[in-house]
Amino acid sequence: GAVVSQHPSWVICKSGTSVKIECRSLDFQATTMFWYRQFPKQSLMLMATSNEGSKATYEQGVEKDKFLINHASLTLSTLTVTSAHPEDSSFYICSARRRPLKTGGNEQFFGPGTRLTVL
Amino acid sequence: GNSVTQMEGPVTLSEEAFLTINCTYTATGYPSLFWYVQYPGEGLQLLLKATKADDKGSNKGFEATYRKETTSFHLEKGSVQVSDSAVYFCALYFYNQGGKLIFGQGTELSVKP
Numbered sequence: 001g002a003v004v005s006q007h008p009s010w011v012i013c014k015s016g017t018s019v020k021i022e023c024r025s026l027d028f029q030a031t032t033m034f035w036y037r038q039f040p041k042q043s044l045m046l047m048a049t050s051n052e053g054s055k056a057t058y059e060q061g062v063e064k065d066k067f068l069i070n071h072a073s074l075t076l077s078t079l080t081v082t083s084a085h086p087e088d089s090s091f092y093i094c095s096a097r098r099r100p101l102k103t104g105g106n107e108q109f110f111g112p113g114t115r116l117t118v119l
Numbered sequence: 120g121n122s123v124t125q126m127e128g129p130v131t132l133s134e135e136a137f138l139t140i141n142c143t144y145t146a147t148g149y150p151s152l153f154w155y156v157q158y159p160g161e162g163l164q165l166l167l168k169a170t171k172a173d174d175k176g177s178n179k180g181f182e183a184t185y186r187k188e189t190t191s192f193h194l195e196k197g198s199v200q201v202s203d204s205a206v207y208f209c210a211l212y213f214y215n216q217g218g219k220l221i222f223g224q225g226t227e228l229s230v231k232p
Contacts, residue, residue: 041224041227042225043222043223049219095163108218
């Protein structure tokens with residue numbers, strides 16, 4: 001099946017620094033990548049949607065200057081948390097969507113997530 | 120707006136017990152409904168789906184029926200195993216909204232031998 005990787009799997013950083021998280025589709029081309037944030041015992045909340053070569057679309061309430069998303073190629077998207085603060089500590093999950101095999105399909109595959117802890 | 124509500128966990132069952140995880144939704148339009156499973160340390164995996172009313176999705180002994188009249192998509196399994204221990208997410212999917220998924224809060228299942 002399709003595999004999506006994330007790197008790093010966990011990261012600890014100091015307050016005020018920036019952290020970059022990579023999301024790669026390993027064996028398929030992703031027309032769209034999604035970034036989610038998951039709090040403990042809570043749902044995945046969609047942060048933004050990115051299409052290769054275009055600007056990301058952010059969900060309401062998500063600061064685009066704080067969470068920079070770059071979708072440089074059909075297999076790589078990056079999320080940079082700028083000037084991180086303790087409240088940004090969370091589990092960040094990406095998913096990659098490949099071209100559906102049939103109309104109405106959702107070939108979306110999830111990465112294992114990145115645990116960010118900001119001290 | 121669109122939303123998904125799942126029963127709260129954790130749900131703890133003995134092996135071979137019957138499982139039901141409730142999921143209800145609010146949606147405008149005609150979403151598809153999905154169940155995802157997240158095993159410890161792994162990414163979400165699609166468990167099953169249903170694309171229209173009265174469709175039944177099934178996989179690995181799990182099944183769920185898309186009930187438009189009750190806006191529900193409850194997950195069931197007749198006999199759970201220890202290996203089914205995971206977090207289960209119900210989700211709405213809108214094809215004409217760029218493939219967005221709207222998730223419920225997840226229900227943790229723990230199966231004891």
